[in-house]
Amino acid sequence: MFEIGLTHYLVVATVLFVMGIFVMITKRNAIGILIGVEMVLNGANINLVAFNRYNGLGTIDGQMVSLFVIVLAAAEAALAVAICMNFYKNLNTVDVDRADALSG
């Protein structure tokens, strides 16, 4: 068996990033877009922790920052869902294509 190294983690992170971007572009549902955002953020977290583990500097700042990212993602998700709820109350949908009152 081969050993799991930095590259493997980075591949997983990159796959998450690309999938997240793809979801953001293709989804029409606001919650779907937010799930794409979470995927990109988790890709960033895997990157941070993996780089920190393998860079040999003996510090833990990458892991600390990944904790910050988790907190930020949670705060953002809480607010985002509240805003989606508010949008749903006004329009009875969370389809972003229906957000067309403001344009021009």
Add this chain to the structure above:
Amino acid sequence: MSGLIAQISTWSPTVAEFLTFSPELAWAGTLCLVMLAPLAIGRNSRTTAGLALVGLAVTAFFTVRVMGMTAADGPKTGLTPDLIGGMLIADNLSLFFKLILLIFLVGVTILWMSVSADEEEDAPEFFVLLVGSALGMALMVSTHNLLMMVVAIEFASLPSYAIVGFNKKNREAAEASLKYMIFGAISASVMLYGLSLVYGFFGTFDLAQISANVGPVLMAGGANRLLVALGLFCVFVGIAFKISAVPFHFWCPDAFQGAKTEVTTWLSVASKAAGLLLLMRIVNLFAQNAGPAAMGGVAVVIAIIAAVTCTVGNLSAYRQRSVKRMLAYSSIAHAGYMLAAAAIFVKAEFVDSFSAMSAVLAYVVVYMLMNLGAFGVVALLESKNGGDDSIGAFSGLIRRAPLLAVPMLCCLVSLVGIPPFAGFMTKWYLLNALGEANQGLYWALVVVIVFNTLISLWYYMRVVVQMFLRDDDQPAFAIPISGALLVNVCGLMLIVLMIFSNPLKSHSDQYASDLFMPTASELAKARAVDSTDDPAELGELAEPGELAAREDSRNLRGDHGG
């Protein structure tokens, strides 16, 4: 593994650090006060606004006090276990921006009190979000650590999403906050991914260290260069979103139109200015440490984005029927003008960067007055005619409410950049800085900005024509005295700052200086060595001779940027 933990366990902030960052602490205290006060004294909107004003006054007092401290012994960093680079910086630039932000926040609060205070039931929550986003913006300008930068940008963004949609019953507000939040969440996630790539390559979050090592990587080419450039570009996307630079501007007109006008006023200046000053700090750091050769492409990218931003902003403003939306596009255009100055930093030549920074600071001050006045008039008018902000609502305003029409004229003409208003002076400083940089790229930007000024004239004048030359017999109305006072003071200040532009120039010179400068005490020494014949000139910072003297002192001191 244990390095950082060992430091944390022994680290605690000193009294000096607490004093240096007392403005932020007072600001956070204001936040808590506004949030908790309703438990004790009930939910009265005017009391809440009054409490917020008191808290902001205390914050401003501490800011001025720390300004005195940094003027005496130079910029400080601190509040961090990391001994190499501080998480937060207290230098003249960040303190000056904090002061501007506080003044602007007071203006927005007064506007809110004269427009929305009476029907607002959730005033405490509104002020928590408003003051919170302000604190986030203040932190954005006081850091060059990537983590702090991301936290500050999110701290500024999250409350902004919420206040844009604060009017929960309104369909447009719900849509505006959804769009703002989705664009914001996407750009924040992309920025964090870029941050992780940059961290992976350099093993640090301190931009000073990153910029010191980035030069060879960018010069070398290959996969490393691609990776680092991609990471830095992703970080740039997050900042460009805050500035609403094209092509990251799509949220801006929608969010600004759907939000309450006070909120639009706040976001149109504060969030853009914070993003711009953050970008300038970072670009300056990179240019100083990595050298202009490695950064050549960056200048072109920023210049193209700036040129496209102001052109798209101005051309889109043309076909708007809603004055609020028109002013939103105009704010995109103005962000483009200011962004043009950021390209100058890449030259890493002290005199050019210095005049660019100074021009942008003066521009931010005057832009704040112009937007507070113009959006203030829109808000006051909307509060009297049931929320109609179409261009027709302005017809005959000089007869109906002369106290709104006259300041609106001042602000619009100043936004175009025509004398006798301060908007002309600041645009002149900006063009002057670009001209002094004296390269083909910067001259192209001068041409683009002048061309944009000409085309922007017509859409601003459409409103002026409606106010002064058309009249379709809409009824006259009375406006609240505080609101009238606010917009008229803004209009008057624009004229005053045009006539007495020297204080504006010398102050912005002074506050721009820290980014490039040795500390004030070293400056005093350099001056003493280099002393000119006229001792009165020592107090002035705007003299060309002084610039040369300071450049000498900088050279004596060696590379300051590290």
